Amino acid sequence: MARYEVLVKGEDSMCLPNGKGALHKADMFLRHGWNLVWPDAPSALDGWAWALKQYKAMPVDYDDTYMPHLINEPTVLFRSVSLEEMSHILETGAVKGGGNGFNDFETRPFVFFSPALTEKTMWQGEEAERQASQRLSRQPIIAEYEKAEKDLEEFWKDVEYRARRKVEDLNIERGEEGWPLLMTAADDWDKFRRPWGYNTFHDIVGYLKNSKMIFERLSDLEEAVEDVRNRYLALHRETTEEIARENKALTYSSAVIETVPITHGFHYSNTFGKSGMGEEDEYGLFPNQVTEDDIVRVHWVKDNVVIHTTDLEGARVIMENIDWERSELYGPAPTMA
Numbered sequence: 001m002a003r004y005e006v007l008v009k010g011e012d013s014m015c016l017p018n019g020k021g022a023l024h025k026a027d028m029f030l031r032h033g034w035n036l037v038w039p040d041a042p043s044a045l046d047g048w049a050w051a052l053k054q055y056k057a058m059p060v061d062y063d064d065t066y067m068p069h070l071i072n073e074p075t076v077l078f079r080s081v082s083l084e085e086m087s088h089i090l091e092t093g094a095v096k097g098g099g100n101g102f103n104d105f106e107t108r109p110f111v112f113f114s115p116a117l118t119e120k121t122m123w124q125g126e127e128a129e130r131q132a133s134q135r136l137s138r139q140p141i142i143a144e145y146e147k148a149e150k151d152l153e154e155f156w157k158d159v160e161y162r163a164r165r166k167v168e169d170l171n172i173e174r175g176e177e178g179w180p181l182l183m184t185a186a187d188d189w190d191k192f193r194r195p196w197g198y199n200t201f202h203d204i205v206g207y208l209k210n211s212k213m214i215f216e217r218l219s220d221l222e223e224a225v226e227d228v229r230n231r232y233l234a235l236h237r238e239t240t241e242e243i244a245r246e247n248k249a250l251t252y253s254s255a256v257i258e259t260v261p262i263t264h265g266f267h268y269s270n271t272f273g274k275s276g277m278g279e280e281d282e283y284g285l286f287p288n289q290v291t292e293d294d295i296v297r298v299h300w301v302k303d304n305v306v307i308h309t310t311d312l313e314g315a316r317v318i319m320e321n322i323d324w325e326r327s328e329l330y331g332p333a334p335t336m337a
Contacts, residue, residue, distance in 0.1 A: 006038035006047035013051035014061040015044040045109045049286040058264055064108055067273030068284065074261030077113035077283055078299075079290075080125030082134065083247075086255045086298070087319055090312075094288040095257070098134040110266065110284030112276065117256055120280055122304050125254035128247065132239040141235060145228045152221040159214055160192060163204050170207065250325050252318070256306070258297040259290055 004015040005026050016026055018040065026036060041047035048059040058070055079095065089095055097111030114121040136142065171181045183189060183204065191200045205211050247253035266284040268275040275282050298315040300308040310318060
């Protein structure tokens with residue numbers, strides 16, 4: 001797995017892969033006033049977060065298709081959290097987030113906040129399906145699913161590699177004979193990975209040795225992925241129903257944390273790019289960037305309505321009461337990893 005060199009210059013940071021050839025690239029930046037502050041970060045995200053914590057430096061090399069801006073003025077932020085996440089915040093003293101376990105399409109590595117306590121903001125912590133996805137993200141079935149998908153992907157890569165080599169050899173022969181060449185259009189190899197929609201896949205794999213075994217193995221791997229997916233979906237439905245019952249029975253169903261004005265982070269908006277909250281802006285901060293010292297209020301929600309507000313110490317008392325309520329009804333409360 002790639003490691004990273006973390007460089008800082010003033011209020012800017014960057015992470016460079018420290019593999020082959022990286023030292024020369026880092027030297028170029030060092031000659032232009034950058035400082036190497038961590039030579040072996042385990043990931044770019046860890047490196048950026050550490051540079052922010054230690055030097056108040058924001059990454060100049062982060063970008064995504066949503067085209068965020070840096071926060072340009074201190075902004076009070078709100079994050080709606082499940083009761084499990086609220087308990088985790090009080091236990092650890094920081095807002096880690098759920099790693100977007102509830103959203104397969106979210107690739108941005110941040111914990112997201114809103115600039116206002118809107119109905120859509122509150123819904124993020126209230127929605128039982130999201131809470132179920134987050135709770136299940138710690139279950140063994142996730143590792144099982146990831147392994148099944150990895151096995152299928154690796155098999156695909158092997159088959160495609162062998163197919164490409166075979167096509168190269170066949171095209172030499174076909175060119176000498178004056179026959180039409182195989183797989184020469186720009187999107188031919190894109191079609192190759194759609195085995196049930198095109199003859200291309202069956203035709204090309206048919207040239208390979210043991211093609212029957214290839215078809216059988218691919219079918220087995222796809223069935224394995226489908227099996228674990230179906231079992232996950234059934235477990236997700238059961239967990240969603242369980243969480244909905246819990247939230248209905250408890251005094252509160254979620255909470256919204258309110259922060260001091262935050263000065264470092266990424267601002268997402270449809271006015272200059274895209275927001276994952278649609279027409280409402282959102283702010284991406286690093287996991288554990290917001291600590292308990294940054295939380296000024298906790299708004300307690302029931303059925304998408306704020307019915308009580310406390311400071312953080314008052315929140316500890318409420319969570320103790322909620323844990324007692326849940327234990328009386330359902331047993332010990334689940335915890336975030």
